[in-house]
Structure formats: C-alpha cells, structure tokens
Amino acid sequence: MAEVQRLKERESRAGARGESEPRDEPELEEDGSEPEELDPEVRARRDAALRHVRKFGDPVLRASAVPVERFDDDLRVEIAQMGALMDDALGVGLAATQVGVLHRVLVFRAYPEDEMTALVNPVLEWTSEERELGPEGCLSLPGVHVEVERASAVRVRARDGEGEEIIVEAEGLPARVIQHEIDHLDGVLILDHISAQERKEAMRAMREAQAAAGAR
Numbered sequence: 001m002a003e004v005q006r007l008k009e010r011e012s013r014a015g016a017r018g019e020s021e022p023r024d025e026p027e028l029e030e031d032g033s034e035p036e037e038l039d040p041e042v043r044a045r046r047d048a049a050l051r052h053v054r055k056f057g058d059p060v061l062r063a064s065a066v067p068v069e070r071f072d073d074d075l076r077v078e079i080a081q082m083g084a085l086m087d088d089a090l091g092v093g094l095a096a097t098q099v100g101v102l103h104r105v106l107v108f109r110a111y112p113e114d115e116m117t118a119l120v121n122p123v124l125e126w127t128s129e130e131r132e133l134g135p136e137g138c139l140s141l142p143g144v145h146v147e148v149e150r151a152s153a154v155r156v157r158a159r160d161g162e163g164e165e166i167i168v169e170a171e172g173l174p175a176r177v178i179q180h181e182i183d184h185l186d187g188v189l190i191l192d193h194i195s196a197q198e199r200k201e202a203m204r205a206m207r208e209a210q211a212a213a214g215a216r
C-alpha cells in the first residue's frame with residue numbers, strides 16, 4: 001500500500017514561510033526574494049547555497065532528467081543534500097536539475113512547519129480543471145517574480161528515497177510548488193508560462209539582480 005500524504009492550502013500569515021516580509025497571500029518564493037532585514041549569518045548561508053544552484057543560461061536547466069533506478073545510499077545522500085540546500089537558500093522547493101543532476105528527484109516544503117518531502121520519479125496522475133494564478137520565483141532565476149497559472153490541486157505518484165511508493169494529494173501552495181519542480185525535471189521554467197512582454201521584463205529583472213549580487 002502506498003503512503004498517501006495530503007497537503008492542504010493553509011492560511012498564510014506574516015513570517016509563516018520564514019520570510020521577513022508579511023504576505024497577503026500564499027506565495028511560491030522558491031528563490032526567497034531579497035529580504036532586506038535578513039540576519040547576516042542567514043544571508044551568508046543563503047548566498048553560499050545559491051552558488052550551488054544552476055542559474056538561467058546553464059543548459060542543464062533545459063535538459064530532461066531521467067528516472068532513478070537505484071534506490072541506494074547515493075540517492076539518499078543526494079536527497080539530504082538537496083534538502084539542506086533548499087533550507088539554506090530559504091527556498092520552498094528544489095529540483096535535481098537545478099544542482100546539475102539529471103535525476104527525476106525533487107524536494108519541497110511549502111510551509112516551514114512541514115517536514116521536507118522528497119519525490120523520486122514523480123508523475124502527475126491528476127490535475128484539477130480549476131486553475132489559479134499565483135506569484136512564483138525561482139532559485140535559478142534571481143530577481144524574477146511572475147504570476148503563473150497552475151492547476152489548483154494535483155495528485156502525484158512517486159517513490160521516496162527508500163523506493164517506497166507514495167501518493168501526494170496537494171492543493172494550493174504545495175500543489176503549485178510540486179508543479180513548478182516537476183517542470184524543472186522536464187527542462188521547463190516559469191519563463192515558459194508567461195507572455196513575451198512579461199519575459200522581457202523578467203530578463204531585465206534578472207540582469208539587475210545579477211548586477212546587484214556582483215556589487216555586493
């Protein structure tokens with residue numbers, strides 16, 4: 001029997017996701033944005049983690065990851081490292097392709113109080129007809145914040161690090177994060193979900209963020 005996890009949308013509240021800015025609505029900030037008043041130690045750890053994340057322009061972000069066949073210690077180490085990187089980067093999700101590994105592996109934690117979930121070889125079994133627009137960022141696209149339309153609820157079948165089958169039924173923010181990360185495994189970025197005009201603005205925001213990071 002597969003383990004079934006049900007992840008619901010929750011009321012968002014200020015700081016609920018470990019960010020410094022209060023948000024009115026749940027938001028996928030895979031990249032955490034640039035909270036001004038971040039503790040220097042937290043910021044240093046975040047900057048160090050972000051250096052391990054492949055950025056836009058790296059061809060690996062456009063590659064399709066391949067299914068994992070061996071559920072061994074190497075895989076479990078890979079998952080643990082991805083989880084640590086995601087936490088240090090103050091992200092809510094991370095796909096293996098973002099660290100240059102072409103495995104169909106993703107980790108996410110939509111809310112700080114949740115446990116990290118790792119999905120190996122995830123398959124979207126069902127997506128709701130209902131779709132919703134919501135803000136997203138991406139650790140691989142510094143400075144980019146765009147509205148992306150996604151299915152409001154999903155059911156995913158996957159395996160965990162031990163090879164056990166798991167089914168995740170998610171709605172709201174966790175559903176959004178899962179769709180964002182599965183996209184990464186297929187070489188798809190949030191830039192592919194927006195208009196040409198929005199993409200132009202996103203590219204400009206990315207150049208500005210990179211210039212600002214270079215100046216620090």
Ligand SMILES: [Zn+2]
Pocket residue numbers: 030137138139140180184
């Ligand atoms: Zn991303």
